[in-house]
Amino acid sequence: MMSAVELSQFQKDKLRYYFKFLEPNEVKTIDIHSTDRLMERVYKYTSWTPDSPNAHQCLEVHTLLFEALFEETDKEDGKHKTAVQEDWYTFWSHVLSGCKTMKHFPVWLRLIPKTLFNMIDRNEDAVIEPKELKDFYKEMVRISTSETVLEKWSMKAYAAMTDNGHYPLNLDLFEQIFANFLFGRTPHGPGKYIFGCFKHDISSFQLIQQAPQDDDDDSSDMYANNEKRPRKFNVFFT
Template identity: 55%
Template sequence: MQECVELSPFQEEKLLYYFKFLEPDGNNVLNATSRSRLMEKIFGFTGWAPQDRRAIQCLEVHDAFFEILFKKAEEKGGEHGTASLADWYAIWSHMLPGVKGMSGFPIWLQLMPKVLFEMIDRDYDDKICKEELAYFYHKLIASDKSPETLEKWTTEAFNQMTDNGKYRLDFDSFEQIFANFLIGRTPHGPGKYIFGCFNHESSIPFTLIERPADSDQ
């Protein structure tokens, strides 16, 4: 029997934000319409042409993601071609046990941080700046919030994600943060900020793993 873990309340809260990101219509069910609407929003946000490599990869990764979600939900007794919020939580409770980092997830999920990173990195300079993160929040995460709230949230998130500017928010760092989003059971760490979960404060700062200095050749 496949191992299962009970999600912590905070994990459920974080995953609810991700679910809402994937389900733009707000009806608490993922289906083919959700997938189409999500792609419309993403391509409208990024401006990617259909033949763009990034657009193709984004579509392929999300197609695989949705199809596997639907399959797993149906295996658990769900309706064909859909995944409810309860299905969503059940799927993650079976995927998370024993996972320590992104390499422990299926390949279709390992590709998701790269897709998200390329969406946010609008000038394609291999790092996310504060302005790019703010634009992502404004257009895809919290479009109903005031500019003042978005500025406050973005500053808080960017400071946490970069250890107050100590690190660049490049892909390696973003991948760690995405893993923290999926795996972390408590509010500690910056992963909660990816999809706009700003309701918890951590008393223990999260520090990115510092890379070893390059050795002299």
Template identity: 50%
Template sequence: MHGSVELSPFQKEKLLYYFRFLEPDEDGVLDASSMTRLLEKIFKYTGWSQEDRRAIQCLEVHEAIFEILFEKAEETGGERGKASLATWYAIWSHMLLGVKGMSGFPIWLRLMPKLLFEMIDRDGDEKISAEELLTFHHKLVVPQESPEVLKERSTAAFNQMTDNGAHPLDYQGFEQVFANFLIGRTPYGPGKYIFGCFSHESDLPFTLIQPSVEDE
């Protein structure tokens, strides 16, 4: 990897939530058992069988993530097969250099928003409902949060993701939200909510880019 960008404090904060989603051990380190725990919780939540296309893609994408993390950790003198939060930040500081949209990321990362979308869209109707987002947050992201507080926060997140219900949260919209999570350097925009970073809520609106009449 050549070149890097300094992550803003907020980028580090929201990436910490993503790191926690990947099931680090009690010492805050990712290892092979982390991926096992991660896949187990995802497959239990989604009900995907091992032969399911989505399960296979989920495995392949996360194998790529962990392989890159472990390689970077070893390059910087870390223990083989283990990756710390510092390694996680280092990976992102390289990948985010000069990136303006999802097309600038490696293929495995470009697959991630679709994978997450299919995890959350449990009824398969090709749009995420407020209830589906809340269930995802409760079961997979912040299960320790009180139900009352989480419902309030997840509902606020859904409202930002959909412009207060003006647009359905379909894949096109969710991909934009995920891009905001990856690229945004400030708390503005709803991307931070995907992995439960609710602490920097903003009143500024986030407008989804809608297709023009000619594109429809």
């Protein structure tokens, strides 16, 4: 049996939002039709055509994600191409076991933040803007609240992700934030906001440029907690 890491309650909270994003059915189960349901929403939201490069990559990545998830549930419980929320937690407890950086994941998993970034960046200018983040929360994450509250939450999330606007929310930074989403065991860091996990208070932090860099490091080798430092930014939490 694969080794597993015990997820913190905070990690489970974040993953619960991610699970909901992936279009479980009416009985809150991810099934063989979840990919189609998700992609239908993606096409509508982004205006991608099914044969566009972004749509093709998004479909491929999520197909592989669900295949890996179903393989895990079949081994664990004998289920056939279905997964409930607890299965989702178990899956990630195995995926994260022994991993410290995104580069330890298979290629398709490392592409997840890129597909999400492209989904959010609807004007395709390589930078996520506050309105794009708010629209993503409203239409794709489907946060149910008033427009005023959604605006407030979105601006808080954007400020957390960009150190109050000091850094552009480009793909490189978004990948680091996604790493924090997966690896972060406590409410520190902006990763919790990717799928709108606003139930935890924002902790103050600071991004500092020109962190020490290793020549053989690359932008995908990102440390997601304060035990290690990312390539381009130091992330400090208080």
